[in-house]
Amino acid sequence: MAEGRVIRAISGFFDVQDGEKVRRCRARGVFKKRGTTVLVGDKVLYEPIGNNEGVIGEVLPRTTELVRPPIANVDHVVVACSFVTPDLNLYMLDKTLVAAALAGVEPTVVLTKSDLVVSERAEEIVKLYRGIGYETYAIAAKFGSGVAQIRARLKGRISVFAGPSGAGKSTLANALLPGLHLQTGEVSEKIGRGKQTTRHVELFQMDAESWVADAPGFSQLQLELASRDLREYFLDFTEPAQACGYRGCLHLDEEGCGVKDAVERSQIALSRYASYRQLYHEIREQELNEYS
Numbered sequence: 351m352a353e354g355r356v357i358r359a360i361s362g363f364f365d366v367q368d369g370e371k372v373r374r375c376r377a378r379g380v381f382k383k384r385g386t387t388v389l390v391g392d393k394v395l396y397e398p399i400g401n402n403e404g405v406i407g408e409v410l411p412r413t414t415e416l417v418r419p420p421i422a423n424v425d426h427v428v429v430a431c432s433f434v435t436p437d438l439n440l441y442m443l444d445k446t447l448v449a450a451a452l453a454g455v456e457p458t459v460v461l462t463k464s465d466l467v468v469s470e471r472a473e474e475i476v477k478l479y480r481g482i483g484y485e486t487y488a489i490a491a492k493f494g495s496g497v498a499q500i501r502a503r504l505k506g507r508i509s510v511f512a513g514p515s516g517a518g519k520s521t522l523a524n525a526l527l528p529g530l531h532l533q534t535g536e537v538s539e540k541i542g543r544g545k546q547t548t549r550h551v552e553l554f555q556m557d558a559e560s561w562v563a564d565a566p567g568f569s570q571l572q573l574e575l576a577s578r579d580l581r582e583y584f585l586d587f588t589e590p591a592q593a594c595g596y597r598g599c600l601h602l603d604e605e606g607c608g609v610k611d612a613v614e615r616s617q618i619a620l621s622r623y624a625s626y627r628q629l630y631h632e633i634r635e636q637e638l639n640e641y642s
């Protein structure tokens with residue numbers, strides 16, 4: 351059997367790319383019996399049939415498996431947020447960074463439309479997220495600025511794009527993959543949000559081992575984690591939390607909290623702490639609903 355990569359799923363068929371060639375394949379019947387599914391992103395063994403078809407016989411082990419969007423072996427997420435139109439939503443950014451860590455997928459923070467803000471503002475946000483340890487870039491993909499740096503981040507990986515509608519994901523994908531021509535949507539002036547022009551799941555090849563999925567949904571993820579574990583995912587809290595009076599401190603209303611002290615000393619950004627509190631209460635609410 352030959353080895354290839356599933357790059358597209360269309361009503362029961364899978365397009366498998368092997369080198370330059372793409373074959374339309376179906377999955378062998380045993381998959382259905384075992385309840386196994388083939389996902390876009392899967393490395394598979396297949397039996398070629400004729401010139402353009404084939405049958406998938408085996409799915410090779412996955413490194414990661416996203417539910418939303420349903421893609422296997424994703425190892426990188428571009429978390430795109432625009433400075434304006436729509437306005438920068440640091441809560442959504444912080445939530446998506448937690449989702450990435452939970453999924454085992456490395457994030458790159460990409461702040462878009464930097465041409466529309468003063469450079470001091472752009473630098474402030476870049477500095478904040480680099481300081482936490484995230485690879486962070488301010489770009490203006492519409493004008494080609496910063497695109498080369500993002501391309502370097504995609505090398506040798508399968509990347510997905512996350513971020514709100516209108517953030518400029520399709521514009522960036524088009525700049526990264528000339529010839530792709532994804533539809534970009536004008537941001538509606540009335541509601542300040544872009545039209546959802548991105549729909550199905552498909553991988554686009556940047557080079558031999560680099561792939562980009564333009565599929566929505568990543569940040570809509572419900573965080574599957576206990577509220578008390580959330581603090582572990584705010585990496586900038588780790589060091590200040592050493593000074594907390596209680597070992598189980600949740601950094602909410604406890605006395606002698608090192609994290610709250612660090613916020614007061616501006617060692618932790620106020621926006622990060624606000625995101626933590628909001629996310630904590632959101633997860634806590636889910637928990638209370640589940641148990642009542």
Ligand SMILES: Nc1nc2c(ncn2[C@@H]2O[C@H](COP(=O)(O)OP(=O)(O)OP(=O)(O)O)[C@@H](O)[C@H]2O)c(=O)[nH]1
Pocket residue numbers: 462463464465466489490491492493514515516517518519520521522533534535536537544545546547548
């Ligand atoms: N000024 C400026 N506008 C940009 C930039 N990048 C994208 N835009 C504009 O922002 C709008 C939305 O861009 P899209 O690429 O369609 O955004 P998207 O994130 O793919 O949106 P959805 O497909 O709805 O998820 C378009 O009008 C783009 O032209 C940029 O660097 N600077």
Ligand SMILES: [Zn+2]
Pocket residue numbers: 591594595599600601602604606607608609610
């Ligand atoms: Zn604390």
